[in-house]
Amino acid sequence: MAEIAHRLPLGERVAGLAGVAHRPGAPPSPVASPGSPPEECDVVIVGSGAAALSAAAGALSRGAAVVICEKGPVPGGTTGCSGGVAHIYGNSVMRAAGIDDPRDHALAYMARVGYPAAYDPDAPCLGLQPADHALLEAYYDRGAEVMARLAQAGAVRMEAPWMAWDGQMFPDYFEFPENRAVRGRGIQAMAPGGGAGNGGELVRQLAAFASRQGTEVRLEHRVVDLVSERGAVTGVVVDDGRARRTIRCRGGVVFGSGGFAHSPELRERFLRGPIAGGSGVPSNTGDLVEIGTRVGAQFGGMHNGWWNQQVLEAVDDYAHSVLDVWAIPGDGMVLVNRFGLRAIDEKREYESRGRVHHAFSGDEYVNRVMFMVYDQRTADRFGGRYPIPPPETIADHVTTGTGVTGLTEALGNRLRTRTRAAMPPGIGPVSLVPGFADALASTIARFNAMAEVGRDDEFGRGTKAVEFAFHGPAASDNRLPNPLMYPIDTEGPLHAISLVGTTFDTNSGPRIDSHGQILGASGPITGLYGAGNCVDGVFGEGYPGGGSTIGPGMVFGYLAGVHAAAASSLSGSGR
Amino acid sequence: MRLAYRDIAAGSPGPTVVVLHREGTASSIDGLAEVVRASGAVGRVVAPVGDYAYTASGMEVAGVCWYRILPGFAGTDPISLAKAVVQVCDLLDDLALEQPAIIGCGQGGVVALGAGLLRAGTVGSIACVDAIPEHVGLLPAAALAAATRPRVLLGVTDPGAGPTLDGLEAQLRPHGIDAVGWLWSEEEDGKDRDDALARRIGSWLDEGGSG
Numbered sequence: 001m002a003e004i005a006h007r008l009p010l011g012e013r014v015a016g017l018a019g020v021a022h023r024p025g026a027p028p029s030p031v032a033s034p035g036s037p038p039e040e041c042d043v044v045i046v047g048s049g050a051a052a053l054s055a056a057a058g059a060l061s062r063g064a065a066v067v068i069c070e071k072g073p074v075p076g077g078t079t080g081c082s083g084g085v086a087h088i089y090g091n092s093v094m095r096a097a098g099i100d101d102p103r104d105h106a107l108a109y110m111a112r113v114g115y116p117a118a119y120d121p122d123a124p125c126l127g128l129q130p131a132d133h134a135l136l137e138a139y140y141d142r143g144a145e146v147m148a149r150l151a152q153a154g155a156v157r158m159e160a161p162w163m164a165w166d167g168q169m170f171p172d173y174f175e176f177p178e179n180r181a182v183r184g185r186g187i188q189a190m191a192p193g194g195g196a197g198n199g200g201e202l203v204r205q206l207a208a209f210a211s212r213q214g215t216e217v218r219l220e221h222r223v224v225d226l227v228s229e230r231g232a233v234t235g236v237v238v239d240d241g242r243a244r245r246t247i248r249c250r251g252g253v254v255f256g257s258g259g260f261a262h263s264p265e266l267r268e269r270f271l272r273g274p275i276a277g278g279s280g281v282p283s284n285t286g287d288l289v290e291i292g293t294r295v296g297a298q299f300g301g302m303h304n305g306w307w308n309q310q311v312l313e314a315v316d317d318y319a320h321s322v323l324d325v326w327a328i329p330g331d332g333m334v335l336v337n338r339f340g341l342r343a344i345d346e347k348r349e350y351e352s353r354g355r356v357h358h359a360f361s362g363d364e365y366v367n368r369v370m371f372m373v374y375d376q377r378t379a380d381r382f383g384g385r386y387p388i389p390p391p392e393t394i395a396d397h398v399t400t401g402t403g404v405t406g407l408t409e410a411l412g413n414r415l416r417t418r419t420r421a422a423m424p425p426g427i428g429p430v431s432l433v434p435g436f437a438d439a440l441a442s443t444i445a446r447f448n449a450m451a452e453v454g455r456d457d458e459f460g461r462g463t464k465a466v467e468f469a470f471h472g473p474a475a476s477d478n479r480l481p482n483p484l485m486y487p488i489d490t491e492g493p494l495h496a497i498s499l500v501g502t503t504f505d506t507n508s509g510p511r512i513d514s515h516g517q518i519l520g521a522s523g524p525i526t527g528l529y530g531a532g533n534c535v536d537g538v539f540g541e542g543y544p545g546g547g548s549t550i551g552p553g554m555v556f557g558y559l560a561g562v563h564a565a566a567a568s569s570l571s572g573s574g575r
Numbered sequence: 576m577r578l579a580y581r582d583i584a585a586g587s588p589g590p591t592v593v594v595l596h597r598e599g600t601a602s603s604i605d606g607l608a609e610v611v612r613a614s615g616a617v618g619r620v621v622a623p624v625g626d627y628a629y630t631a632s633g634m635e636v637a638g639v640c641w642y643r644i645l646p647g648f649a650g651t652d653p654i655s656l657a658k659a660v661v662q663v664c665d666l667l668d669d670l671a672l673e674q675p676a677i678i679g680c681g682q683g684g685v686v687a688l689g690a691g692l693l694r695a696g697t698v699g700s701i702a703c704v705d706a707i708p709e710h711v712g713l714l715p716a717a718a719l720a721a722a723t724r725p726r727v728l729l730g731v732t733d734p735g736a737g738p739t740l741d742g743l744e745a746q747l748r749p750h751g752i753d754a755v756g757w758l759w760s761e762e763e764d765g766k767d768r769d770d771a772l773a774r775r776i777g778s779w780l781d782e783g784g785s786g
Contacts, residue, residue: 007665204645311576
């Protein structure tokens with residue numbers, strides 16, 4: 001193999017080849033020459049994902065003149081890379097299916113998932129801070145209503161159920177007693193030809209609605225600062241890659257600009273644990289953190305994100321892909337740490353698997369890197385389901401050895417080549433403990449015995465509906481009682497893939513009220529709004545079910561857009 | 576992350592061919608590789624797997640494709656297309672193949688054009704089959720402006736699905752890229768499309784000498 005010159009990270013080379021304006025190291029543009037008056041509108045929207053475009057829809061439906069500024073070179077933000085699911089309580093799909101979603105149960109479920117340490121079913125506000133509880137109430141009370149208003153306005157009909165492979169509506173991620181309606185809260189946009197649309201389709205419909213009202217998404221327009229007068233936000237400064245210009249607005253500025261998953265600096269400053277980065281769009285660099293700080297925003301929990309896992313070799317802060325490990329395929333497979341021990345039910349949804357990397361014990365983050373170990377049968381039967389490569393491929397991210405001893409030797413050798421410089425920021429080098437092979441052999445022996453009887457006494461693998469939804473159809477040769485488990489053959493080849501903890505994006509930032517207004521030290525900052533991943537998440541540290549990212553973004557985005565449009569009307573200058 | 580790939584000895588004295596599959600599920604990887612082997616003009620087939628974990632249209636976990644379909648932008652995301660082109664270029668560099676041909680189908684055809692043009696000094700010829708013309712128009716400017724031009728074959732075997740020779744040629748001609756066109760015809764080329772494609776690829780590679 002030829003010697004390869006040192007390469008910049010993949011994402012940086014992609015951004016360079018594609019000519020992306022706001023890429024790492026790109027200098028700020030000069031200020032536009034003075035003389036021409038600034039552009040004026042009612043509402044400025046920052047971003048073009050579900051939160052931002054729902055805000056645009058809210059403002060446009062009230063007749064406001066809107067400008068939409070998207071930093072990235074393509075519209076849609078992380079929504080556009082997603083399944084486009086919104087987690088909405090008591091939605092129209094549930095009502096049509098006769099699924100009851102009582103308010104008290106739903107609030108208790110959200111509170112328990114989002115604030116597990118504070119949750120107390122017998123305490124006022126369920127043990128939560130009143131403001132946090134009020135946001136959950138607003139989310140329950142307004143969620144289905146906002147979806148209906150978006151449909152009435154002609155923006156998007158979120159009326160398709162999110163379905164699993166088996167024809168059932170996708171289940172929530174937790175099955176607490178508080179959760180009365182485990183299925184049906186995930187809804188998607190109705191696609192033009194029928195059926196459910198993904199995140200790209202959701203963005204297309206919302207952007208098309210804006211376009212019909214005369215508003216286009218302005219790409220590569222990065223909002224770099226706010227304009228304030230007497231404590232109220234009255235405009236933005238935008239860098240379009242050529243010049244910086246001011247846009248003034250009468251009603252307000254709504255941020256739907258994403259979190260800071262792709263800012264190594266902000267990750268290090270705010271997040272706890274070894275977080276290797278994000279799998280959302282690379283423009284999620286936390287612009288609102290700096291901008292909000294300048295205008296005195298009150299910040300909420302800055303340590304929260306939507307956790308998941310990525311293959312170690314796939315981590316790249318600017319890679320323009322959503323290469324997260326959405327589900328871990330396979331039945332003859334375990335996930336072990338450097339001690340050779342399991343740490344979680346491997347078939348859980350991505351959020352729970354992502355959080356396992358944050359565990360600290362003794363002197364270290366014990367699950368900094370987790371190794372997905374599987375046998376040849378699993379490689380053959382589940383090959384092609386990422387991250388297991390298709391059969392007979394040469395895959396750089398897979399380490400193979402014969403039996404436990406062979407795999408341990410091969411994996412140890414590989415890890416020794418991964419110096420600190422070769423690891424993602426925040427992870428650092430990792431090695432196997434001296435007794436790894438024996439521990440892994442014991443782990444697999446226990447797993448195999450449990451697989452034979454179909455009961456995982458350690459982590460309860462195969463006991464929750466969501467695991468089956470993510471796993472897909474059972475392997476045809478697995479007729480054991482629990483189709484999510486199958487004995488691992490340690491006589492032949494064993495394979496390992498290294499996984500690290502990442503996020504789709506963070507959901508940490510300024511606090512908002514039930515209108516989406518960003519709070520300052522003593523109340524809302526006039527003219528400043530936020531929704532989605534750029535603000536303090538309504539679900540706290542939790543991820544109740546698929547669509548927990550997009551749902552609150554759409555609901556509070558829409559409400560913010562409506563509020564800002566109303567503020568513009570009150571100023572007497574609405575369109 | 577380096578693209579995973581299959582490396583198949585094809586047994587003929589012909590060149591090494593890098594095969595870029597069409598979008599779909601993992602089984603789609605095999606189709607074009609088999610067609611290329613059946614051409615009888617290939618010594619070795621290298622078949623990388625697009626690492627975009629989801630299919631073009633959604634979040635199906637068993638899908639493989641090269642780039643993201645995003646409504647607007649002529650139906651796709653040009654940044655993810657640029658990423659796929661860079662990944663294939665990286666693999667070409669890493670494997671240091673001698674004057675390979677690069678053949679792609681569907682999304683793989685678009686990426687084949689992009690990577691083949693960017694690595695024109697290395698790649699001997701390119702075949703792009705059943706690509707969406709509008710996607711070709713979204714290739715990075717640097718690829719379309721490459722000074723050295725490999726031989727380019729544009730093939731259409733499924734005109735009913737959208738791609739047309741006129742459309743593909745119209746995307747390349749303004750950049751001074753002359754291509755040979757081939758439209759599968761049941762009457763002229765036989766009823767079996769894969770057989771016809773294998774024969775056309777075989778003659779294309781033979782016409783190009785070692786690549």
